[in-house]
Amino acid sequence: MVRHVDGTSAAVWVETARAGEVAVRLPDDADRGVWRAPTFRVHGHHYALVEVTGLRPGERTAYELLLDGEVVWPRPDDPFPAPALAASPPEGPLRLAFGSCRTSVPHDTVHEVTHGVDALRTYALALSAGERGPLGVVPDLLLLLGDQVYADSTSSAMQEFIASRRSLEEEPGEELADYEEYAHLYLLAWSEPALRWLFSWLPSLMIFDDHDIRDDWNTSLAWRHEMEETSWWHGRVVAGLGSYWVYQHLGNLSMEARAADPLWVELLRRQRERPGQEVDLTEVVDAFADRADREPLSYRWSYTHPLGRSHLVVIDSRAARRLEPESRAMLDEREMAWLDEQLTGDVDHLVIATSLPYLLPPGIHHLEAWDEALVGGAWGAPFRRVGEWLRQELDLEHWAAFNDSFDKVAAMVNEVAAGRRGAAPASVIFLSGDVHHSYINEVVADGGSRVLQLVCSPIRNPMPVVIRVVFAVIAHGVARPLGAALASSARVPDPPMRWRGVAGPWFSNNIAVLDLEGDDLRTVWLAGRRVPGVDDEPRLSLVADVELNVPPVGVALRPAVARVHPQKTPRERVRAAAPVVLGAAALAVVGLIWRRRSAR
Numbered sequence: 001m002v003r004h005v006d007g008t009s010a011a012v013w014v015e016t017a018r019a020g021e022v023a024v025r026l027p028d029d030a031d032r033g034v035w036r037a038p039t040f041r042v043h044g045h046h047y048a049l050v051e052v053t054g055l056r057p058g059e060r061t062a063y064e065l066l067l068d069g070e071v072v073w074p075r076p077d078d079p080f081p082a083p084a085l086a087a088s089p090p091e092g093p094l095r096l097a098f099g100s101c102r103t104s105v106p107h108d109t110v111h112e113v114t115h116g117v118d119a120l121r122t123y124a125l126a127l128s129a130g131e132r133g134p135l136g137v138v139p140d141l142l143l144l145l146g147d148q149v150y151a152d153s154t155s156s157a158m159q160e161f162i163a164s165r166r167s168l169e170e171e172p173g174e175e176l177a178d179y180e181e182y183a184h185l186y187l188l189a190w191s192e193p194a195l196r197w198l199f200s201w202l203p204s205l206m207i208f209d210d211h212d213i214r215d216d217w218n219t220s221l222a223w224r225h226e227m228e229e230t231s232w233w234h235g236r237v238v239a240g241l242g243s244y245w246v247y248q249h250l251g252n253l254s255m256e257a258r259a260a261d262p263l264w265v266e267l268l269r270r271q272r273e274r275p276g277q278e279v280d281l282t283e284v285v286d287a288f289a290d291r292a293d294r295e296p297l298s299y300r301w302s303y304t305h306p307l308g309r310s311h312l313v314v315i316d317s318r319a320a321r322r323l324e325p326e327s328r329a330m331l332d333e334r335e336m337a338w339l340d341e342q343l344t345g346d347v348d349h350l351v352i353a354t355s356l357p358y359l360l361p362p363g364i365h366h367l368e369a370w371d372e373a374l375v376g377g378a379w380g381a382p383f384r385r386v387g388e389w390l391r392q393e394l395d396l397e398h399w400a401a402f403n404d405s406f407d408k409v410a411a412m413v414n415e416v417a418a419g420r421r422g423a424a425p426a427s428v429i430f431l432s433g434d435v436h437h438s439y440i441n442e443v444v445a446d447g448g449s450r451v452l453q454l455v456c457s458p459i460r461n462p463m464p465v466v467i468r469v470v471f472a473v474i475a476h477g478v479a480r481p482l483g484a485a486l487a488s489s490a491r492v493p494d495p496p497m498r499w500r501g502v503a504g505p506w507f508s509n510n511i512a513v514l515d516l517e518g519d520d521l522r523t524v525w526l527a528g529r530r531v532p533g534v535d536d537e538p539r540l541s542l543v544a545d546v547e548l549n550v551p552p553v554g555v556a557l558r559p560a561v562a563r564v565h566p567q568k569t570p571r572e573r574v575r576a577a578a579p580v581v582l583g584a585a586a587l588a589v590v591g592l593i594w595r596r597r598s599a600r
């Protein structure tokens with residue numbers, strides 16, 4: 001996998017079948033040398049990260065991977081284009097593909113019916129065939145915004161593996177128990193040929209969300225206590241965070257950041273002590289993960305990445321939380337202080353990636369803020385438990401459910417947008433996932449930077465069709481007056497910014513590509529469409545193509561004009577929704593008749 005790249009260097013991460021020395025070389029330019037790294041071992045698995053240096057900004061060059069001097073990648077019969085190191089363009093990465101929530105189940109007809117077509121795999125197939133999509137360009141970077149793997153809801157292939165090691169009757173049943181199971185989960189998620197090619201060709205950055213560990217991870221102190229009472233939680237979280245560092249986090253870091261990472265420093269120290277021998281890092285990784293979970297202040301998963309004249313800040317919105325009711329926060333003090341330093345102007349665009357949407361549909365925002373107040377006792381003691389139940393059942397756990405943190409970030413963003421932290425950027429853009437539908441929201445303001453929320457979810461884990469309709473009506477309709485009334489009944493102050501929906505919601509499996517170049521922002525949401533009669537070769541289809549005019553800072557902001565393509569007239573929308581509404585109504589009638597009959 002090609003992970004962190006900048007203008008001159010690239011990190012190549014591998015898991016190998018055995019111990020050895022991993023090397024990267026450029027077959028088209030042998031004179032530029034060979035870059036090497038020995039494997040290290042964690043729970044019997046072998047990994048290496050090779051730092052390739054001396055690249056030229058913007059160059060895309062083929063590479064080969066060697067294990068102990070023998071070429072192991074690409075394989076001679078590999079049907080895909082050669083894997084490539086794509087150094088960032090001189091102006092920085094400007095086209096970001098992003099998305100979240102991907103279950104890894106097979107790509108046969110049955111699973112395409114139950115889980116939809118995998119949007120990321122379809123995009124990989126299209127790119128490998130030379131297609132460029134509506135933007136006409138290859139993205140510079142893939143940003144995966146959480147739920148890269150599902151440790152709590154497993155596929156039959158994963159369950160087969162678990163059953164080969166322990167009884168599924170044994171806790172935690174079909175969920176993951178240890179590092180070995182995580183290693184297999186990552187293998188299933190990332191070894192599908194088209195995806196494996198994509199990862200070997202397109203640089204990627206990642207951040208976790210709840211399912212990488214468990215649904216609702218750290219939603220509240222009550223949730224945490226519930227988990228800690230189980231026999232398996234400690235093993236799970238240690239394995240989850242340890243494997244996350246190995247599989248996802250290590251490759252997020254620049255060479256400088258990696259050189260300061262305590263685990264990486266320890267690995268290099270041990271490698272220097274015993275040259276030629278594979279270092280076993282198992283105990284160190286386990287102890288580190290255990291501490292990272294018990295003492296969130298001990299490690300930072302958030303990071304930053306330059307995007308040329310723009311800037312990307314990737315926030316950990318799960319592990320750095322404070323859950324004590326009196327000091328509940330999405331980010332603990334240290335993390336919040338760090339974020340405060342990162343959110344500055346003097347950039348073209350300030351891009352903030354957080355797995356959980358910052359700007360929810362306004363109605364849902366009010367509901368979550370109300371629920372937090374309810375658990376805090378705003379309606380009296382009897383309603384606290386109701387609030388906690390609602391929080392866990394309805395996933396009321398986004399930034400709005402950590403209202404104090406929401407307000408702090410809003411204050412920072414308002415200052416950036418007003419030009420009080422350096423020259424105001426043209427836009428401040430939140431990129432998020434998690435919510436199984438996609439949309440654009442925008443802050444209503446008179447001037448300064450445009451503040452936008454772009455959400456792309458899921459890559460492959462769609463909401464059931466009937467729930468989509470209900471959700472669209474509630475979340476983007478009636479929740480607004482209801483939520484606002486509930487929030488004011490619990491004396492929740494109004495949020496320090498107002499925002500509105502610009503485009504969406506879209507519910508299909510999709511991957512988005514954001515183009516930051518020029519004065520206008522353009523984002524496309526792409527999905528996979530089955531070709532009738534052809535198995536396993538989905539084609540790329542357009543969900544939405546949104547152009548947002550970004551006026552120069554200082555010009556009074558009008559509401560964003562989103563030109564959404566393909567345009568749908570209200571009549572077409574009604575026509576598209578009619579079968580679903582009629583189907584839901586028919587189901588309800590059948591259910592009613594059935595209930596009456598069985599009551600007789």
Ligand SMILES: [Fe+2]
Nearest residue numbers: 147209210434
């Ligand atoms: Fe999630």
